[in-house]
Amino acid sequence: xxxxxxxxxxxxxxxxxxxxxxxxxxxxxxxxxxxxxxxxxxxxxxxxxxxxxxxxxxxxxxxxxxxxxxxxxxxxxxxxxxxxxxxxxxxxxxxxxxxxxxxxxxxxxxxxxxxxxxxxxxxxxxxxxxxxxxxxxxxxxxxxxxxxxxxxxxxxxxxxxxxxxxxxxxxxxxxxxxxxxxxxxxxxxxxxxxxxxxxxxxxxxxxxxxxxxxxxxxxxxxxxxxxxxxxxxxxxxxxxxxxxxxxxxxxxxxxxxxxxxxxxxxxxxxxxxxxxxxxxxxxxxxxxxxxxxxxxxxxxxxxxxxxxxxxxxxxxxxxxxxxxxxxxxxxxxxxxxxxxxxxxxxxxxxxxxxxxxxxxxxxxxxxxxxxxxxxxxxxxxxxxxxxxxxxxxxxxxxxxxxxxxxxxxxxxxxxxxxxxxxxxxxxxxxxxxxxxxxxxxxxxxxxxxxxxxxxxxxxxxxxxxxxxxxxxxxxxxxxxxxxxxxxxxxxxxxxxxxxxxxxxxxxxxxxxxxxxxxxxxxxxxxxxxxxxxxxxxxxxxxxxxxxxxxxxxxxxxxxxxxxxxxxxxxxxxxxxxxxxxxxxxxxxxx
Numbered sequence: 001x002x003x004x005x006x007x008x009x010x011x012x013x014x015x016x017x018x019x020x021x022x023x024x025x026x027x028x029x030x031x032x033x034x035x036x037x038x039x040x041x042x043x044x045x046x047x048x049x050x051x052x053x054x055x056x057x058x059x060x061x062x063x064x065x066x067x068x069x070x071x072x073x074x075x076x077x078x079x080x081x082x083x084x085x086x087x088x089x090x091x092x093x094x095x096x097x098x099x100x101x102x103x104x105x106x107x108x109x110x111x112x113x114x115x116x117x118x119x120x121x122x123x124x125x126x127x128x129x130x131x132x133x134x135x136x137x138x139x140x141x142x143x144x145x146x147x148x149x150x151x152x153x154x155x156x157x158x159x160x161x162x163x164x165x166x167x168x169x170x171x172x173x174x175x176x177x178x179x180x181x182x183x184x185x186x187x188x189x190x191x192x193x194x195x196x197x198x199x200x201x202x203x204x205x206x207x208x209x210x211x212x213x214x215x216x217x218x219x220x221x222x223x224x225x226x227x228x229x230x231x232x233x234x235x236x237x238x239x240x241x242x243x244x245x246x247x248x249x250x251x252x253x254x255x256x257x258x259x260x261x262x263x264x265x266x267x268x269x270x271x272x273x274x275x276x277x278x279x280x281x282x283x284x285x286x287x288x289x290x291x292x293x294x295x296x297x298x299x300x301x302x303x304x305x306x307x308x309x310x311x312x313x314x315x316x317x318x319x320x321x322x323x324x325x326x327x328x329x330x331x332x333x334x335x336x337x338x339x340x341x342x343x344x345x346x347x348x349x350x351x352x353x354x355x356x357x358x359x360x361x362x363x364x365x366x367x368x369x370x371x372x373x374x375x376x377x378x379x380x381x382x383x384x385x386x387x388x389x390x391x392x393x394x395x396x397x398x399x400x401x402x403x404x405x406x407x408x409x410x411x412x413x414x415x416x417x418x419x420x421x422x423x424x425x426x427x428x429x430x431x432x433x434x435x436x437x438x439x440x441x442x443x444x445x446x447x448x449x450x451x452x453x454x455x456x457x458x459x460x461x462x463x464x465x466x467x468x469x470x471x472x473x474x475x476x477x478x479x480x481x482x483x484x485x486x487x488x489x490x491x492x493x494x495x496x497x498x499x500x501x502x503x504x505x506x507x508x509x510x511x512x513x514x515x516x517x518x519x520x521x522x523x524x525x526x527x528x529x530x531x532x533x534x535x536x537x538x539x540x541x542x543x544x545x546x547x548x549x550x551x552x553x554x555x556x557x558x559x560x561x562x563x564x565x566x567x568x569x570x571x572x573x574x575x576x577x578x579x580x581x582x583x584x585x586x587x588x589x590x
Contacts, residue, residue: 016349018342019330029348032355033543039377040545043288043407043553047546050554056222056437061230065238065432066221069245070127071117074181079203084177085109086506087198087208089184089445092121094214094480094495096168097142101503103172107510111177111208112169113184113200115444119174120165121216123158125240129251130270131158134387135490139320142492143168144313150305155297155387179204187211188448189475194515194590196476201444209515210506212478213447220437220444224262226413233415236430239267246429251278259283260417260425262410263433264290266384271433273390276400283401283425285418287409288383288545291357291376295387317493321568350380364392373404382544385489438548449474462559466519466527466584467574469498475518475588476509478502484531486570487562494567501574508581515590523577523584530573532558534565 022029047053058066086107088095091114099110116124133140137156141164144150149167152160169175183201190197198206221238223229237243247253251274259279261268264286276282326334334342358375365371374395376383394400405420412419417427447455450473458464458471465471468485469478480498481491488494509517535558546553563570577584 016346016353018337018345018349019333020345020349022345022348023352024348026344026348029351032351033347036378036545037543039407040543040553043546046408047552050546050552053225053552054222054434054437055225056220058221058223062223065223065236065241067241068116068181069237069241069243070124071181077202079205080179081205083195083207083209084111085208086111086210086212087196087206088112088212088214089187089198090114090121090213090215090219091116091119091169091178091180092123092165092214092216093142093492094121094216094499095119095212096165096172096174097492097496098212098214098480098499098502099174100143100146100168100172101499102506105503105507105510107506109177110174111179111206112174113179113182113198113206115181115183117180118166119169119178120162121214121219123162123165126267127158127162127244128239128242128267128271129247129274131267132156132270133161134266134270135492137161138313138316139490140492142496145311147171150300150308153297153299155295184445186446186448187477188446188452189450189477191450194475194588210476210478212480212502213445213482214480215445216481222434222437223432224409224434226262226410226418228413231415232413232417232427232430234417234428234430236432239263239271239431239433240436251275254279254429256280257428258426259429259431260285260427261431261433262418263435264288265433265435266290266386267435268433269386269388269391271431272400273388273394275431276394276397279399281399281401282397283403283418283427284395285403285405285410285420286373287405287407288378288547289374289376290383290386291354291380292361292374292391293357293385293387294360295389297389317496320493321571323568347379353380354378361392364396366396370395370402373402373406378545379540379543381489381549382540383547383549435548447474447477449477459560462528462557464524464528464559466523467501467570467577468527468563469501470517470519470524470585472519472521472524475516478505483561484527484559484563486567487564488567494570497571497574501578504578505581505585508578509587512587513589514587516588518586518588520584520586527573528559530565531561531563534563535559535561 086102086109091112095112096119102110112119118124132155136154137151141151141156141161147167184198185201186199188197196208196211198208221240235246255278257279258281259275260283261272261275262285264284269290269292272284361371361374365374395402403420410418410420414424417425417430449455453473455471455474463483465484468482480495486494505517541550544550
């Protein structure tokens with residue numbers, strides 16, 4: 001890994017220029033799209049149940065896959081019965097960056113309630129070997145200006161990111177009222193008191209004026225429903241609960257072990273190179289390959305870091321949010337182009353990008369059959385794109401074996417290990433890289449607003465929010481990283497704008513002497529229609545191979561997803577809402 005010679009500007013992932021001329025005849029692109037459709041349909045036939053193919057109800061024999069291997073024994077304490085002004089459910093980036101803004105507005109009473117034993121969220125739980133951010137750290141790590149910190153590498157390692165989270169919590173005095181190893185189980189609005197009442201699995205009964213659901217978009221580990229998985233007699237764990245007591249920190253505990261890993265998503269891509277290097281034998285069970293592009297990591301150039309001016313990250317983000325500069329000629333060409341032609345050209349550029357990824361696989365992976373099996377047959381961004389320089393070469397190791405299930409996945413596990421097409425794979429240890437539940441607002445927590453209406457019951461008739469953050473009938477409740485918000489590959493960009501918005505809303509209510517703030521029914525309806533208007537413009541969700549981006553191929557209402565009008569427009573909408581607070585919200589005084 002070389003030292004950088006300067007750092008490029010933040011890039012937008014997965015946006016293709018319709019002005020770009022196609023490199024091949026149109027029939028070439030149509031033939032690739034037919035192949036994409038065949039691979040999608042194959043997977044849908046195998047798993048028509050969509051998201052129901054997974055379970056996150058990890059109880060009984062499965063409870064071990066959700067336990068905390070890092071926090072030690074839960075320390076006994078007396079139940080907490082007190083009142084705070086702002087309470088965060090969850091202690092990851094969402095809570096930390098919003099708390100920082102609240103402190104800047106003068107809010108003193110801030111509590112984080114976190115299931116783990118420390119702050120960090122994703123970066124508390126994910127400690128698997130090779131863990132790192134897959135977005136440049138100069139853009140991914142929040143509050144670099146405020147912390148006066150520059151990451152050590154272009155892609156910060158998990159340990160550094162976790163330490164950054166802890167440093168934020170210390171700087172903004174968030175440990176003082178924080179409650180760890182505690183899960184919020186209910187959040188109920190008391191209309192008379194104009195307060196939220198929260199209970200936990202530790203017998204607590206807390207009150208809070210404002211509640212921010214900051215439990216993250218990927219928080220609750222899930223497992224594929226595989227027949228016989230409880231019968232496996234070897235060792236097993238989920239990647240987000242890595243068992244270093246078994247593997248050892250340097251993975252030397254695997255030198256005499258036959259290891260299997262189920263899943264080839266973003267986590268597995270980072271973990272597999274280390275597993276391949278240290279295991280006696282490694283079997284990688286793949287249903288659908290990820291797209292693997294060049295990572296090109298480097299150490300941060302100290303001369304570049306030394307010359308950075310105060311506010312450098314904020315300015316960098318502002319530039320990324322700015323509209324691209326087009327010449328008059330480019331604007332005229334775009335204006336003259338039909339919508340269908342724009343979509344066609346973007347799709348063609350997308351296919352060219354994916355075929356370059358295919359070519360890279362052929363150049364790196366020596367065994368032709370393995371190389372073919374590692375090629376992703378879907379549009380870029382149908383699944384989370386991955387960037388790594390050691391993953392593909394790992395399959396050139398003689399001890400590493402790709403078991404390509406060709407879209408079917410593993411459907412049976414015996415006491416010895418997985419079975420595929422009648423062949424038993426005998427393992428010492430089985431690792432589940434099967435991911436997390438996606439964008440669940442109340443993953444352990446029952447939320448009841450006015451008139452005792454459960455938020456999930458309200459959403460059952462279609463998700464209804466204002467900018468993905470507020471939901472009418474749930475005063476002083478703010479949701480981060482949920483549905484009807486914008487989707488960003490760099491999630492912290494979106495979380496930062498949401499945190500700024502939430503802190504500004506709370507500050508407005510406090511400055512004007514209001515006890516509560518609630519979206520109006522009209523504002524909520526406007527946003528629902530905005531979401532609907534921008535979803536379904538193309539057939540991309542339907543055309544994509546199953547994955548968590550498209551609910552494993554399930555059909556869903558157009559309002560039940562992300563806002564697809566673009567991140568710049570989402571940012572503008574939030575700003576416009578704040579400019580006319582009294583039009584968009586109902587405020588009450590105590």
